[in-house]
Amino acid sequence: MATAGLNSTVPLLMAQPTYAPETKLWGGQFALGLGFGWGNTTTDTDLAITGITTELNRGDSVTGFTYLYPIVSLAWSEGNNNRMTYVTGDIPTGDYDSRRLANIGIGHVAVDMGGGGYTYFDAAKGIEFSSVVGVTYNLENSGTGYRNRIDAHLD
Structure with a gap:
């Protein structure tokens, strides 16, 4: 048992x-932006396997900058x-190391190749509904060799 x-x-x-x-x-409002941030991530994990005296307790922490997130x-x-x-997408400029347990970045470039959003907002009635859908193309993480290719999201 584990x-x-x-x-x-x-x-x-x-x-x-x-x-x-x-x-x-x-006929629309054009906008250009660049997101960035700073923070700390702390990760602790433990694993125990009964029958085999194996225990793994590991923790890691990193403080630093996020990636850059341009948007048009x-x-x-x-x-x-x-x-x-x-x-939109991300430009890997922040703190990431494939040998660490805790990371602020994801270790690869990603491009949200196109998305769309809709908001219904009625201030007089106090009603708002928002939804955004997009498709993200992910490049390979050079530190791990992993690539999760294309994913879709509905927010």
Whole structure:
């Protein structure tokens, strides 16, 4: 019988300065941004296998910068209906080491090749609903040789 435990905390301070010029593009609001952050991650794990006297208790911590997260978006508003499309990703500039248990970065470049979002917002009634869908293309993690290719998300 084996038992395992994992505990990880990642408090981060993130910022995303964004520039949105007054000039409309295709009737929508164009915006350019660059996200970045700083924080600490601490990870502790333990593993015990009964019958074989094996126990592994390991912990790790790192403090540093996140990756850079550029974003380009275009948004349109019509009454309570708001739509947007975007391209974003990450540039591996932060703290990542494949030999560490705790990391702030993911060890590879990722590009959210295109996504879209919708928000219904009625301030008078106090109602808001938002949804974003996208497809992410992931490049190989050179430290591990792993590549999870393409994934989709609905937020």
